[in-house]
Amino acid sequence: MVINYKLVKEDSRSMARLGQITTPHGTFETPVFMAVGTQATVKTLTKEELEAMDSQIILGNTYHLWCQPGSELIKSAGGLHKFMNWERSILTDSGGFQVFSLAKLRDITEEGVTFKHHKNGAKLFLSPEQSIKIQNDLGSDIMMCFDECPPYPSTYEYLQKSVDRTLRWAARCQIANKNKNTQGLFGIVQGGEYCDLRKHSAEELVKMNFDGYSIGGLSVGEPKEIQNKVLAFTTPLLPKDKPRYLMGVGSPGAILDAVERGVDMFDCVLPTRIARHGTAMTHNGRVIIKNKEYEADFTPLDEQCDCYCCRNYTKAYLRHLFKANEMLGQRLLSIHNVNYLITLTKRIRQALKEDRFLEFKEEVYQEYGLYDNDKDF
């Protein structure tokens, strides 16, 4: 396989696992958090800043890069790694999620999806073959199968048809991949909240022998209990020697819950998006930096954090930058938040090594105040 997963250790009291993934661009430990670089840049950050926080793999969005600057342009630049100056691993999604969340007026057929551009309204068409062609042009290390991501809730009848079509699309994606020796491909388990559909989806995908398996169709508005139930049911259906990726999840609480249920990989725009609006994730929970209480607070954002922001700047200065609409504030909070989640996965791995994952999970729930909060970040 292009993507190698090594299971290093299984937790004795949960489904959590410590592992190691090797891609054509490097080896890293799991569980891992991937920062999102939608448009060939993790918003506001440079490569060096990501490397300094030990970011090992980032995500690029197929739909956005296809629209701007175009996948053929990126191919002619030598691929996405070279275009954006990132030498470590890259995972690309299939565009499916954006088609179903951003685009307008879509028409789904067996062949693919016709839809309109989310901004300019131009008519577009994505199919398994087209999605893989774009991802081949981008040259990511890990590609995703083109899938339908139905909303929550969806009826059993609709999901049943959708899951089967997504399975047929998955088979077409495998055939379409022209770079079998350099780009891995993950299948995506769908099926909504219905266990028998998840089971059917997982079993059929496993037969196709993908490089890894994503769990899709979660984090789309369903209650936390359903997400956890589906995860606990689904991961045991997946092979132990392949990575498992929960798409679009990145809050501290949800990462811990999913690791407990056997997930290895995470991505989310949450850390960078809330950073740009002035919210930080810290060892003491959420900090809304514009709040008056930080006006003359000359201590770091997070005393227990060793990121560039916390080593060099105070809450009072960060608050000033946000009050004054200075971009540096968005940069510094983005660094901090991405570092927080990468460090969280590091702490998870350490706890797994020390056989204390469940205790560690409790500690983070306590320190972050997740029990007192209706939100999980």
Place this chain on the structure above:
Amino acid sequence: MVINYKLVKEDSRSMARLGQITTPHGTFETPVFMAVGTQATVKTLTKEELEAMDSQIILGNTYHLWCQPGSELIKSAGGLHKFMNWERSILTDSGGFQVFSLAKLRDITEEGVTFKHHKNGAKLFLSPEQSIKIQNDLGSDIMMCFDECPPYPSTYEYLQKSVDRTLRWAARCQIANKNKNTQGLFGIVQGGEYCDLRKHSAEELVKMNFDGYSIGGLSVGEPKEIQNKVLAFTTPLLPKDKPRYLMGVGSPGAILDAVERGVDMFDCVLPTRIARHGTAMTHNGRVIIKNKEYEADFTPLDEQCDCYCCRNYTKAYLRHLFKANEMLGQRLLSIHNVNYLITLTKRIRQALKEDRFLEFKEEVYQEYGLYDNDKDF
């Protein structure tokens, strides 16, 4: 004096000079370009990025910092250096320019200026004493006297009165300075385009023995010829053993013209402002990065530049970042443009050492295309 200027070499064929300034926060060579950090940050950049391009002194704006976060807050943080995490030299303006360019409904009396906040309309008052108090709170290395900066054109009669009032204000600024051992103070020569008023202003200020002399009231819309005429007339009236600072000038052509006429220090928002709108200053002249011609141009922005942007990214990538509204584009062009001007002053100093300043000036005019251009950047 708090600020020490050492005249290293005078050009034999122009008024250009090579010098060295020492402030409480460091020593640097002149001519020097100062990046503008209006709101306690050079927009989009960190300290490390400025240091990497050998930025030795930056400018902070008294008016903006007084409004947000407030000078007393910065004082309680330990001063502006500590607040913004900048250990090298800082120059602050007096707020006078902003009062006359940004503020609304001003009322000038002998005591000072009453005006309204440029955004929220709150009533504000600045006087020589108040401006120096704010600058003392900020703790800059070099402070400016509070002056009136009249528009171009102004009548001789108006300027005559204004120059005399600004001289009386200068005397009050000297008295008001509570940190005579740690913060230097520059007088500001005014007088518009009228040589006898400039002479009067310069002579009276020189009698007061300031740490250095600014040339104000230029770059406010007057033709280039008038700016050059006033400079050539004014700098010989200033002592040779003190630095001369032309306020608000930062285009490559204007810097060269002013160095030729004996100026040592420059500041301007130009490099960072045009960068945020996608315009770069390069060894081949202006580059408007969004232009279609750069879509598939995989060469650096400026082949002769060694800045972080040019070492790591291509024009095609920069263009994509601007087309996609990604902040990293603004960062990278800001780095490049500030580096361009700092490097330009380095090249000027080298040419002065080699007795070829006028030839060098011609070369830059040629390479930048300043002869073919109606703009000087």
